[in-house]
Amino acid sequence: MNEKFFDLKKEKQDRMINAALKVFAEGGYAHASTDDIVREAGISKGLLFHYFVSKLGLYSFIYDYSVRYLMLELSTGVSPKETDYFELLVQIKHSHLQAMKSYPCILRFLNRCREEKVGEALAEIQERREILPERYEEIMGRAGLEHFRKGVDIKMITRMLEFTMDGLMEEHFRNGSFQPEMYFDEVRRYLDEMKKICYT
Numbered sequence: 001m002n003e004k005f006f007d008l009k010k011e012k013q014d015r016m017i018n019a020a021l022k023v024f025a026e027g028g029y030a031h032a033s034t035d036d037i038v039r040e041a042g043i044s045k046g047l048l049f050h051y052f053v054s055k056l057g058l059y060s061f062i063y064d065y066s067v068r069y070l071m072l073e074l075s076t077g078v079s080p081k082e083t084d085y086f087e088l089l090v091q092i093k094h095s096h097l098q099a100m101k102s103y104p105c106i107l108r109f110l111n112r113c114r115e116e117k118v119g120e121a122l123a124e125i126q127e128r129r130e131i132l133p134e135r136y137e138e139i140m141g142r143a144g145l146e147h148f149r150k151g152v153d154i155k156m157i158t159r160m161l162e163f164t165m166d167g168l169m170e171e172h173f174r175n176g177s178f179q180p181e182m183y184f185d186e187v188r189r190y191l192d193e194m195k196k197i198c199y200t
Helices: 003-007 010-031 034-041 045-052 055-077 085-102 106-114 119-128 131-140 154-174 180-198
Strands: none
Touching (some): 034 045, 055 119
16 A cells, blocks of 8 residues: 555545546556546646556555455445345445445446456456455355255356346446445345345
8 A cells, every 4th residue: 555645635535546446447457548547536647656656556556445445344334143145245235335435436446357457457466356255255155045945046146146236337337327325226126126036
């Protein structure tokens, strides 16, 4: 983490973080332009490079910041005593909601990072790429499966829900209508419907 960056006022920090999240999420590392980032953030290029030196330095910082921020939200938002599969998903998505209130593009950015193909960017985050997936796996590993109907393929259901939730988010962003609370409410309705289908 770049400690000097945190000496800035929080409002300026968040403008820079949100600008980087948005541009990296939309174009991936290869197509993200620092010109676009500084324009979005309303800062000078000199200021950006003063704190991050390079596009790669910024990308690495934003990745680590996003992972830490989500890990913190998950630690406070997911009950260690919860064991219901669908309630755990609701709590995970509510943790995402809390993160997206401050950083709307944080999930889009992390989803884009999972698909990263540019060598230098991939090498920069490679060692930390499993932190969040392992946390989600640990959370969902607590889920009791006794309520599922016989023959339900839970791995397939999980994949379907991931695609659905990510697809809903992308649709909202494409339409220019993304609001974290509305997204969470819609996701919750889908989870409720799937629960009716899957549980006895």
